[in-house]
Amino acid sequence: MTDRLQNPARRRLLAAGGSLTLAFSMGPAWGQAENEASSGKLPGSLDKDPWLDSWIRIDADNRITVFTGKAELGQGIKTALLQVAAEELGVAPPRIALVTADTARTPNEGYTAGSHSMQDSGTALRYAAAQVHALLAGFAAQRFGVDPSILMTRDGALRTPDGRRATYGELVAGRQLHLRADPATKPRAPAMHTVVGKSLPRVDIPAKVSGGTAYVQDLRPSGMVHARVVRPPSAAARLLSLDAGGVARLPGVLKVVRDGRFLAVIADGEYRAVKAATALALAARWDVPADLPAGMDTAALVRSLPAQSYPILERSDPAAQAGGGRTLSASYSRPFQLHASVGPSCAIAQLVDGKYTVWTHSQGVYPLREALAELLGAKKDAIRCIHIEGSGCYGHNAADDVAADAALLARAWPGKPVRVQLMREDEHGHEPFGAPMSTMVAATLDAGGRIADWRYEVWSPPHNTRPGKAGNLLAATHLAKPFVPPTPKPSPQPEGAGDRNGVPYYVLPNARVVHHFQPGAPLRTSALRSLGAYGNVFSIESFMDELAHAAGVDPVAFRLRHLDDERAIEVVRTAAQRFGWDAYKKTPRRGRGFAFARYKNLAAFCAIALEVEVVRETGLVRITRAVAAVDCGEVVNPDGVRNQIEGGIIQSASWTLLERVRFDASQVLTRDWAGYPILRFNQVPERIDIHLAERAGQPFLGTGEAAQGPTSAAIANAVADACGLRLRDVPLDRARVRTGR
Template sequence: MVSFAIVPGGLALAQTTTEAGTFNTSAPGLPGSLKTTPLLDAWIRIAPDGQVSVCTGKVELGTGVRTALLQIAAEALDLNPDVIQLITADTASTPNEGYTAGSHTLADSGTAILHAAAQVRMLLVASAASQLGVDAPLLATRDGAILAPDGRRVSYGEAVRHANLHQDAQPDVPTKPPTRYAVIGRTLPRVDIPAKVTGGASYVQDLRLAGMVHARVVRPPAYGASLISVDSTRVEALPGVMKVVRNGNYLAVVADDEWRAIVAMRELALAARWQAGAPLPDPQTVHDFLMSLPSQDIVVAEQGVAPAAIAPAATLKARYSRPYLTHGSIGPSCALAQIDNGVLTIWTHTQGVYPLREGLAQMLAMPREKVRCIHVEGSGCYGHNGADDVAADAALIARALPGRPVRVQLMREQEHKWEPFGPAMIVQASASLDSGGSIVDWRYELWSNTHNNRIANAGRLLPAQLLSPPFTPAPPKPIPMPEGGGDRNSIPLYRLPGLHVRYHFLPDMPIRVSAMRSLGAHMNVFAIESFIDELAGAAQADPVAFRLKHLADSRAQDVIHAVVERFGWQPRIARAAPSSLRPHGAGFAFAQYKNLMAYVALAMEVTVDRDTGEVRIERVVAAVDCGQIVNPDGVRNQIEGGILQATSWTLYEQTQFDRQHITSFDWSTYPIMRFSSVPGQVDVVLIDRPGRPFLGVGEAAQGPAAAALANAIHDATGVRIRDLPLVGATQIDALKA
């Protein structure tokens, strides 16, 4: 076992903050995550036998990044991806890259691996040149060996014996030119798929350890409820029950078998007596309630002329809203934990092993070096779901049974009722047009709780809040722009002479919330691109032509033109509601994720049944520019998946609650898109930019898909729906009218 310092000592460290975390930046001149972890052997390790290991602090969430990162490393090292061992997110062996979030994996980790691997290759070649007595430029690399013109070869394992990889990466070291790429840019089969489609062990839910026991937790019936009493005598006498764990309001049971643990959990829940907590807000007026809360007002953008200097031909105003959203992971969250010789090991599908380690160490009053978090993929994630909470459950229960591996899996209703939800949001927009149909003033305000309650301290872990004494959550903070949280993508990419954007950040949370895939971009792009369509209608302009008129970014124009061509977009002006009982409509939307990552334009055709209000998505065409494409099919996967997820949110999803409880606790009370509602056709056009930076693509389609859907429904029916979900109980009546 080789140990080394990840960050060199004696350096002045600057801080940088993104959704992926706040980091000490020891080498700001380096690309990607080399800024925070510059040592080459933190990323690339070569054993004397030639085995190549590549390390990343990012994790696989079902997006195919394992395959893409292997391709990047293989390209830089002139290896077959199949021979590389990829180590992901383990606090004992990988760099700290914070969270896998915000579409940062390729931009940060992929870039770091590309440059680190290129420099490792140079060091290996220099070592071989010395051994062979040949000038380094005359040597070639292939299949794990350095080759001389006369046929002599030195393996990577032999070369590394005389090469020092324990040194910092250097800036501006050239990498392989894209014209020589043999692996990057090719569609390779995803390495995570075979086990998933053959029933193999793929997820932490599948993990089984020798001597493992099973635990289930009993959550309070509602927010703020306190445990008055529990008689566990009957539960402790049940077959297989090993222990009942109680601490304050925290309650769990351990058994030798999973089903016995479930039976015991149900009996324990019946035996518990609770005192109710404070009421929840009225769900019928929750958006007005949120707008009434104290806010931290943030000026996101302020430029251009004052209103008095404008003589507009028309001014439009609109209000949009989004409900709370549930992550709805298909597999309820799960973790395994074991305390052995004073060391806690957690197998978890957290998106951030290092932040979780900090939270668990604080909760258990253990030194952080005595806590190891190992990522194992979970069956469902895309945001801050129950993964961190259940890891805390496993840690607490494992402490009560030292030496035994403890497996904890949440029940469906526990996941649905207690996870941190995607925040509800409200937007108020107004804009003015001049006599030529150009936007001359844009005013945009949004209200939202935090979109980041990830683990900043033990108090952000739900089980820690239930202990006696309870841990207090760290106060929520907004994520600075340009990443942004609730204000992500609140600044349109369009040319706007007057631009005024305000974020009313709401620290008080009546309902527990945190990160949901794309954060505020889903809502902001939905609102902005819906409003752009409304303005195009007021200007009597085709929605696509209206967008192009206000766009100067050539890459934005390219994705729009690509969709227009592939979709066969026909210029359209706002029209009266069709008389057909099954009218067709087409909608368009565009955004660059965060205004600094992937560009996506999207057109959607829908049919609306005016008798039932059912919306059928007939076809979707999207175009994406994410810079250098690593795996074309992987990019298509992400755009297609983003479209499906966003249409499910936008059409159907809404977390339900009453004055006491979260009431959407299963798939009947929280409906998601079914196979019968999947679009008839999804076509993704890829625009590759060889040699350009990797731009995150995993969250780029959510906003445009939502807006294009709303715009298509309006085109079909003449009904403009501004409150999500589009076919919610109230909205569907408008479609049936």
């Protein structure tokens, strides 16, 4: 931070450009900031990067550029952040250029993960833009000799009532200010909003539907060459021999690269690279050990792994003990699952004059830069990572791995951009999978049908081994001098990882929750959207239904009697009412299910009611309709929030009904869509209705991962209602529905 203030070259550049650059520090004043006032933290990501020029630039020609360290992943964050900045600056969103996740240009906001983009970046931009506008008004008032309160803002300019006008660019021309901001400056009152709260069209969509350059897969820089990697058949496979002479002589092949078990080809065309990689794979002889635990079910496999036990909740109220109460218990599981990106991961890297540029759809360009610097033996300043959206992600898929491939091959073929496009079998067979989980829950009901005692345990391998270290990159583990993956550690509560949402959001007088963290697994695992929340909410909300039936209480009423948060109560009631829960009439083969969770117990509230049709003879489970009620704090773009919840419901339905990684004793078997089916269009619910709570002026709450957990349990609960079959292991696929196990 000090360098930003004292770097003479930077100061001269800014002065020459005639732009507004300010040192920024302000006390919390509104919304989320009020919650942070006692800690002295600045709002959102400003606490990590408090300098205004990290976030906003206004040039003398009246161009406005806004910077964010968060990445567009298809969640619509570009549009929402533009709305936030435009609202506070008093300009139309199209007037603003937005720069996302670039280690040379944007603030370091770590990973775009955990539904934190609006909480972190949106809040930072709201306060930064509000302060900029206040300063511009002060400059204009000084120029015109008027009180700032009488000035009007319109289209990037400030006007006096008598018609005098100055554009933002004119007001900042020649200024080079490093001032501490006035902590009393507040964002606009919600009642004055004209942009925030409106469903503006997504700015990232047009190129995606018109065949434009939308994804990193679409980039074609001048002089680009193509590369393909050849992965070992399994993580433990040893390369016995390689006869690459014939491959090197194939048409268009520029170079065959071998470094330990890392094999690749570079060619002058993509199809030639594909053909050469196929030939290279045939030229390699591997020893593939049969060391995978084939044939074990998920629960047995997970519980067989060494674990470190961490109690994450201990609560005791002797007065609420249920002597002689009825105790129920159950176990649940989820398997290894894929990110199943529609477009296999891709990256482009170029080495010129000792400096690397990497175009990547990594969700963390700064942590990736750290890992690449270690991998390449280069200084961080010699590597620039630029985020370009990828056609499929949400979590730690193979995006970082392919960026490492591209960087290594750029070093092997300097001067030219080297494009590495993974094949489907590379993505499916070698990405870091979503971690399997096994859970056990037991509860005692008192005489009044309330939960008097709760015991919950979750076993799971790591859910987050994202880069930051070279050993988290697949290629780094294949080199002749391999990098060892760092030992995973459990993520702390309240967010957690495998234990995310392991603590129920209900009033439980006596409760104990234990996380059995397992540092190792037979297959590599990392972040899949919502991490452990999907498995934990599936378990907890399935069991809440089982308890409700044991108590003879309606499942919605049972949840309400265990909630004391008014916002949680409101979303539960709204989802039930909009679904028509009380008036529901059962018909043959159909049933209803309900579930609720607050994501991470600190982000968005989400309740889901849905109906399924179940055909036991064929195993078919089809969601006919779903209703969700969501409270995510202030809503910037209602349509964007609905997109996220709808997408979460559909994605979770696919996980819950279909998805499971299969492997034998030697290798992963699910390497194509036939082996790993995902939800098809004809399986999508006929109707999905999303109802958003009005919370103008409240802090932003993360939305992108709120629906996955409740959807899974609502499906299982609806299946049980439709046909009496209680399935506790994901996926609830046709075989399980047919056989009942």
